[in-house]
Amino acid sequence: MMNIGEAAASSGVSAKMIRYYEQTGLIPPAGRTVSGYRTYGPKDVQILRFVRRARDLGFPMEKVADLLALWRDRGRASADVKHLAEAQVQILEARIREMQEMKAALEHLVHSCAGDDRADCPILDDLGGRSACEVRPR
Amino acid sequence: MMNIGEAAASSGVSAKMIRYYEQTGLIPPAGRTVSGYRTYGPKDVQILRFVRRARDLGFPMEKVADLLALWRDRGRASADVKHLAEAQVQILEARIREMQEMKAALEHLVHSCAGDDRADCPILDDLGGRSACEVRPR
DNA sequence: ATAGACCTTCCCACGATGGGAAGGTCAACC
DNA sequence: GGTTGACCTTCCCATCGTGGGAAGGTCTAT
Numbered sequence: 001m002m003n004i005g006e007a008a009a010s011s012g013v014s015a016k017m018i019r020y021y022e023q024t025g026l027i028p029p030a031g032r033t034v035s036g037y038r039t040y041g042p043k044d045v046q047i048l049r050f051v052r053r054a055r056d057l058g059f060p061m062e063k064v065a066d067l068l069a070l071w072r073d074r075g076r077a078s079a080d081v082k083h084l085a086e087a088q089v090q091i092l093e094a095r096i097r098e099m100q101e102m103k104a105a106l107e108h109l110v111h112s113c114a115g116d117d118r119a120d121c122p123i124l125d126d127l128g129g130r131s132a133c134e135v136r137p138r
Numbered sequence: 139m140m141n142i143g144e145a146a147a148s149s150g151v152s153a154k155m156i157r158y159y160e161q162t163g164l165i166p167p168a169g170r171t172v173s174g175y176r177t178y179g180p181k182d183v184q185i186l187r188f189v190r191r192a193r194d195l196g197f198p199m200e201k202v203a204d205l206l207a208l209w210r211d212r213g214r215a216s217a218d219v220k221h222l223a224e225a226q227v228q229i230l231e232a233r234i235r236e237m238q239e240m241k242a243a244l245e246h247l248v249h250s251c252a253g254d255d256r257a258d259c260p261i262l263d264d265l266g267g268r269s270a271c272e273v274r275p276r
Numbered sequence: 277a278t279a280g281a282c283c284t285t286c287c288c289a290c291g292a293t294g295g296g297a298a299g300g301t302c303a304a305c306c
Numbered sequence: 307g308g309t310t311g312a313c314c315t316t317c318c319c320a321t322c323g324t325g326g327g328a329a330g331g332t333c334t335a336t
Contacts, residue, residue: 005282015283016325035332037283049267058240061323071262081261082253085244092241096234102196103230106223115220123219124209129187143313153314154294173301175314199291 004030007040011048021051026065059088142168145178149186156186164189164203197226 008015018038021027027047030038040048050071054064063084070076070084112122146153156176159165165185168176178186188209192202201222208214208222250260 003283014324017323019285020323033332035283037332046267050265053265053267055323056240057244058237067262067265070259071266074257076257076259077255078251078257078259078261079253079255081259082248082251085248085251085261089241089244089248092237092244096237096241099196099230099234099237102194103227103234106195106227106230110220110223110227113216113220113223115217117215117217119212119214119216121208121214121216121219123216123223124205127188127191127205128209129184129191141314152293155292157316158292171301173314175301193292 001031001039001041002045004038004040007038007045007048011045012052013048018048021048024061026051026061026068057088058092059084063088139169139177139179140183142176142178145176145183145186149183150190151186159186159189162199164199164206195226196230197222201226 002010004015004018007013008018011018013021018027018030022029022038027044030040030044033039047068050068051064054067055061059067066084067081070081109123109126114120140148142153142156145151146156149156151159156165156168160167160176165182168178168182171177185206188206189202192205193199197205204222205219208219247261247264252258
């Protein structure tokens with residue numbers, strides 16, 4: 001059994017976040033010592049690592065909760081897990097595309113700018129609305 | 139001269155955001171009618187559009203403020219603008235890379251999962267920590 | 277016994293955005 | 307003139323996930 005600090009160190013989730021996850025119900029309340037300290041066993045650390053890894057894959061907390069529920073459910077269908085993962089892939093793809101568009105637009109402007117000590121600057125001209133080229137409403 | 143609603147419609151910035159930008163000092167305080175309504179002229183709308191476009195390129199508000207300052211500064215060096223833009227490109231690249239890594243890891247897992255009605259699921263196994271493959275600390 | 281490293285709860289902040297309440301104003305129409 | 311509906315104002319709250327820090331309690335080692 002370990003303190004929250006040790007659990008944090010061995011799971012990669014900060015103590016702050018562990019408390020937050022507990023508070024929001026993502027993870028079950030930790031055990032407590034008589035003096036009120038939270039206690040964690042290896043199984044709890046495994047749960048924390050699970051959360052950490054799912055977050056590293058970009059899942060929002062809500063989806064992490066779904067994944068945890070499936071993890072606990074011995075009678076789950078792997079298809080359900082796969083669907084969650086595929087949906088997440090699509091979300092990532094959309095974000096990547098969006099940012100690539102930004103990057104392309106920005107690089108275009110960068111290339112057109114001399115970048116010297118003169119004031120003339122196509123980047124500012126463009127932002128100022130000289131040639132409208134809507135990127136896409138956020 | 140127009141109301142905030144019209145300024146919002148013709149700049150693509152919501153009325154809420156226009157007030158927020160004013161409150162945080164990103165844009166100068168709008169004029170007011172005797173009854174307290176904010177008033178906007180074409181120049182103000184141009185500023186709003188500038189902000190909108192810079193945000194569309196992913197610049198955080200702080201950098202938008204820098205860009206606005208350069209825009210107003212007749213004696214600027216275009217190199218300063220270009221540096222801001224290049225830094226932003228690098229930030230976008232970093233984010234894109236990060237998300238591509240997530241996506242690749244996730245796709246790998248997706249491909250290894252049968253996605254049928256059986257409980258066996260390599261995705262959950264991986265999240266559960268069976269085979270560690272750190273993605274990278276956030 | 278005291279120091280220092282831990283823990284607890286509680287509140288605040290971020291970045292940008294939206295929602296909504298409570299109340300004032302304007303324009304148009306009868 | 308009066309009413310209606312669309313606008314405007316300010317103010318507060320929520321998001322999402324994370325960190326900072328204060329005020330106070332606990333544990334461990336010297």
